[in-house]
Amino acid sequence: MNWIENLLIIGGVSLDIFATMECEGSVVAKIDKKKLAEISILTVVFQMAVLYLGSLGSGRLMRQEGVAENEILLSNVIAAIIFAGLGVHLIIKAVRNERIYEHRQDTFSWKKILLGIVGTGIYTLLAGFAFGLMEIRMRACILLLGVCSLLMVIAGVYTGYRFGFEQKKKAYGIGAVLLWAAGIDVLIQYVLTRI
Template sequence: MTILILVLISIGVSLDTFALMVTQGSLMPKIKFKTVLSYIGVFSLWQIIAVLGGNIIAKYPLGLYIKETLNKDYIFSAVLILVLGGLVISKTSKKTKFLERRMDLIDFRNVHYLAMVTSLDTLLVSFSLTLSSIGLTILMIFALVNTTISIVLGMYAGYAFGYEIKNKLRYLSATILIISGIGIII
């Protein structure tokens, strides 16, 4: 697996967080440095948990079995990435009403929920890439750097432009993941 595929996968996963932060940024009356740091801390914690969880799952009997039997030429890893792309598309295509209103206080219970939900993508990717013999350190660095960048840029983009670009970002995320999955197969 090339470094380009790894970078594309990490960008695809981080665009989901970026889209979520666009929504959060659109709700804020003013973006404070403390607020951004709080989001980075919470999301980074969940990303670390997801990367470690995916790594642990891949190294136990079921993961070892999959690695030895089903993951020839990284096909199983590619299928997982393709499934993740499909899940992002299905999540985006659901039409939900969104009331854009100012949020004066941060609801940390909601922030933890959002971080946990977005980290499920990272868990699946971490499991897939660990099966493909990508090291834990590399996965952790990519997850933390992409999360930080996604939160900062997403909040400011949402603050400046509103939440309308969220679905376009998610479709872009799904497209990148699907291209990455096909790239792994090829």
């Protein structure tokens, strides 16, 4: 996989982080930069760890001796299905468009943030699982995810603070398109060329 494919996948997953943090930014009276830094660090570390664990779990399956060509082909198909499924779930979240009770809070709600981080971690875990199935080297992906997560937390909080939570629907839609594009690319490059 090249860096563009990795960026599509990580960008799609990171836009879920953006939407989650946008909702939190829309209700705070003032952004506490120290707490935002804590949230950013927590999110980045958690996302990077979850991506690695996901790839580690499926990567062990692929590192067994004697993996046949048809098993590699099947693992690429499963990875494409995972990316497509993640995109479908983001579209469902966009269509469902859960309303946020917008009321000002003095500070961030750690309970909501932790639940949001764990929720987005499920997407990241599945993406890591798909990366492991495709035997992707994870160092660059983990670093890219760390940078994207950091940017999405900050951008999401400030976007929510300035404009409310209405941009989350667009973020989910764009994330879904990025994941679908990655899934189609995997099918074309790694499945159809081997048939």
